[in-house]
Amino acid sequence: MADSCLSDVFNFSAGPAAIPETVLQRARDELLTRGTSFPSLMEVPFSSAAFRTIADQAHQRLSALLALPDNYRILFMAGGAMAQFGLLPLNLLGSSKRLAYVDSGYWASRAITEARRFATVDIVASAWRDDEGVHLPAPKSWGLETLDRGVAYCHYTANETADGAQFPELHEHSSSDVAVVCDMTSSFLARPLDVSRYGLIYAGAQKNIGPAGLTVVLVRDDLLGRSAPQTPDVFNYGLQSEARSCRNTPPTFAVGLANLVFEWIADNGGLSAMARHNDEKSAMVYRTIAESCGFYRCPVAPGSRSGINVCFTLPDEVLTERFIVEAEENGLHHLRGHSRIGGIRASFYNAVPHAAAVALSQFMKDFQARRG
Amino acid sequence: MADSCLSDVFNFSAGPAAIPETVLQRARDELLTRGTSFPSLMEVPFSSAAFRTIADQAHQRLSALLALPDNYRILFMAGGAMAQFGLLPLNLLGSSKRLAYVDSGYWASRAITEARRFATVDIVASAWRDDEGVHLPAPKSWGLETLDRGVAYCHYTANETADGAQFPELHEHSSSDVAVVCDMTSSFLARPLDVSRYGLIYAGAQKNIGPAGLTVVLVRDDLLGRSAPQTPDVFNYGLQSEARSCRNTPPTFAVGLANLVFEWIADNGGLSAMARHNDEKSAMVYRTIAESCGFYRCPVAPGSRSGINVCFTLPDEVLTERFIVEAEENGLHHLRGHSRIGGIRASFYNAVPHAAAVALSQFMKDFQARRG
Structure with missing residues (x-):
């Protein structure tokens, strides 16, 4: 990216994740500006004109990045994406009793567990495993066109951060009557996106948006107004939309x-440029895995591999631990895989520079030469 | 406070509110430290040892400030206090069907509206108004000792931020069988507190804790484990307690x-010192009101006035608007009263310096001399 790398240490964390250097610099500059643009960004009252300007700007910038159709609303909601796991059925179930979910891995299964508190959940497709590794079920196999219209929505997880598996964008089903709801937490703003194919998209901030504790929800306006009576006001999509969050x-x-990050993405070429850079970074590490003669193995089948979270294993636990320790010593941080999955995971969000992928690939080759 | 005032502009916002100058300086310094303490505070993964150290330190510092009894748990939850309005009944109702609430003003009434989604709410006491202004109902009038044990808890709002009314600390009812639940958002850490008198205390961060989007919950451990089956995992007090938030x-x-703010409070004399300074600030403005021969009027009766949010009115709307404009021109920011209440409101949270109260009092006298 255009950001210069201030040092040769890199953050491969799956989230909270790297934030663009220039955004951190601007945030720093705005933290203590009493007397110039008083009060600071952290102290500004939410009911003030100053905050309204910031929120409106964030709204406009995100709309522009996504070429957001007029019939979608943007909500900035407190908390993380897991909160939405319960808020989706509360807000969208309406008079329906059934939901359809795609079970693609760790995060999809947590979303399903939460949805089952509120409705009957039909699993319309699941990931499976063979000698090639984990395969995600192709969208055309979900049977969206033939889903009972009594199903309130069909939910899927665009990118399985823990498993390192990712769906292609959903192109096949724009004509379905059932709204597609997508957890896009770890792939949002990582590549261009046709919002009109979705009923609702949600994304926790701590990957490509900003600091943890914020979730962006994009919702088609015909889906508002279905919230259950027990939905607390602050969790009600319709009320938050009316109140501009x-x-x-x-x-x-x-x-x-987030407003600064949206500006940074636009200044750096928009979503197409993000996609190109992200693909280069992950492809470089996948290539290193492929060329390792089996020393490194990716547990995901080639067609289902994530362009964001590259997961791989080493021959045994001892080597895995040593890899993590030596990587840290070499300035490559937070490469440990998800606690339920194990192995190594390198996350390439927008703010992770190209040099991080170069450094990791070189380290992998060196490590294999020394320990393989 | 010990913080020097970098300039003569002051933030009287009711929230998000002023943050201690030294905390902003340290946050600024920690925002961009790649290469020294990598990654920055905003990018550190929540599963890392680095974040565990920060969270444990915040926990220990808050426990020390409050002399927290061993049988209380501290939860750091995402979102604001309004989210808790619905989460309280979800987590605490258990097999009960009834709740008791004190209706003391704007925020209490919003809490009551949310609680009624889940249970029958008995209003055990209400604020009333006479020639002196708004009176809060004394705790001894709530009838806590004679409340049916089938009531899951009795809820009150310690400080009504919008109305400018505050309860004394709840000393009379420590022997009640019914758990007292307190929304302490705008008075938490503003004075010493005997936590053992409460079943649960919650406080949104954006007054005396830190930036908006975080709520601290202190809960007595015997109240955990009552959550309704529909409670999403991330909103479940018991699960969040087990998971250390x-x-x-x-x-x-x-x-x-928040961790830095807790340290700042301790370094500046703890809660007793906060109380002394806060009382001095608000008393100074109340005295100016009293000495204005009725030009400024406080709509709250003397015994119920808030030591945090000083509300007052001017003779008419034109003077009120002019007061706000001229105050801004004089570096006194965000003095407009709550949108539903009107008038003027000056909030004296911990981080608002003594000089702010001096400057506001002087401005009030000057304004009256010119316009009265």
């Missing part, structure tokens, strides 16, 4: 940071 | 800031 005090500082 | 990604940066 200010039904209560929003996480103001996080919204301010 | 990391059942999902917490608002990591906000927790890091």
Whole structure:
């Protein structure tokens, strides 16, 4: 990316993740500006004109990045994507009793567990494993066109951060009558996106948006107004939409940071440029895995591999631990895989520079030469 | 306070509110430290040892400030206090069907509206108004000792931020069988507190804790384990307590800031010193009101006035608007009263310096001399 790398240490964390250097610099500059643009970004009242300007700007910038159709609303909601796992059925079930979910891995299964508190959940497709590794079920196999219209929505997880598996964008089903709801937490803003194919998209901020504690929800306006009576006001999509996400005090500082990140993405070529850079980074590490003669193995089948979270294993636990320790010593941080999955995971969000992929690939080759 | 005032502009916002100058300086210094303490406070993974250290330190510092009894748990939850309005009944109702609430003003009434989604709410006491202004109902009038044990808890709002009314600390009812639940958002850490008198205390961060988007919950451990089956995991007090508030990604940066604020409070004399300074600030403005021969009027009766949010009115709307405009021109920011209440409101949270009260009092006298 255009950001210069201030040092040769890199953050491969799956989230909270790297934030663009220039955004951190601007946030730093705005943290203590009493007397110039008083008060600071962290202290500005949410009901003030100053915050309204920031929130409106964030709204406009995100709309522009996505070429957001007019019939979609943007909500900036407090908390993470897991909160939405329960809020989706509360807000979208309406008079329906059934939901359809795609079970693609760790995060999809947690979403399913939460949805089952509120409705009957039909699993319309699941990931499977063979000698090639984990395969995600192709969208055309979900049977969206033949789903009972009594199903309130069909939910899937665009990118399985823990498993390192990712769906292609959903092109096949724009004509389905059932709204497609997508957890896009770890792939949002990582590549161009046709929002019109979705009923609702949600994404926790701590990957490509900003600091943890904020979730962006994009919702088609015909899906508003279905919230169950027990939905608390602050969790009600319709009320938050009417209140421009200010039904209560929003996480103001996080919204301010997101505004800066949206600007940074636009300044650096928009979503197409993000996609190109992200693909280069992950492809480089996948190539290193492929050329390792089996020393490194990716547990995901080639057609289902994530362009964001590259997961791989080493021959045994001892080597895995040594890899993590030596990587840290070499400035390559937070490469440990998800606690339920194990192995190594390198996450390539927008703010992770190309040099990080180069450094990791070189380290992998060196490590194999020494320990393989 | 010990913080020097970098300039003569002051933030009287009711929230998000002023943050201690030294905390902003340290946050600024920690925002961009790649290469020294990598990664920055905003990018640190929540599952890392680095974040665990920060969260444990925040926990220990808050426990020390409050002399927290061993049988209380601290939860750092995402979102604001309004989210808790619905989460309280979800987590505490258990097999009960009834709740008791004190209706003391704007925020209490919003809490009551949310609680009524889940249970029958008995209003055990209400604020009333006479020639002196608004009176809060004394705790001894709530009838806590004679409440049916089938009531899951009795809820009150310690300080009504919008109305400018505050209860004394609840000393009379420590022997009640019914758990007292307190929304302490705008008075938490503003004065010493005997936690053992409460079943649960909650406080949104954006007053005396840190940036918006975080809520601290203190809960007596015998109240855990009552959550309704429909409670989403991330909103379940028991599960979050077991997970040390990391059942999902917490608002990591906000927790890091809170940790710095807790340290700042301790370094500046703890809660007793906060109380002394806060009382001096608000008393100064109340005295200016009293000495204005009725030009300024406080709509709250003397015994119920808030030591945090000083509300007052001017003779008419034109003077009120002019007061706000001229105050801004004089560096006195965000004095407009709550949108539903009107008038003027000056909030004296911990981080608002003594000089702010001096400057506001002087401005009030000057304004009256010119316009009265």
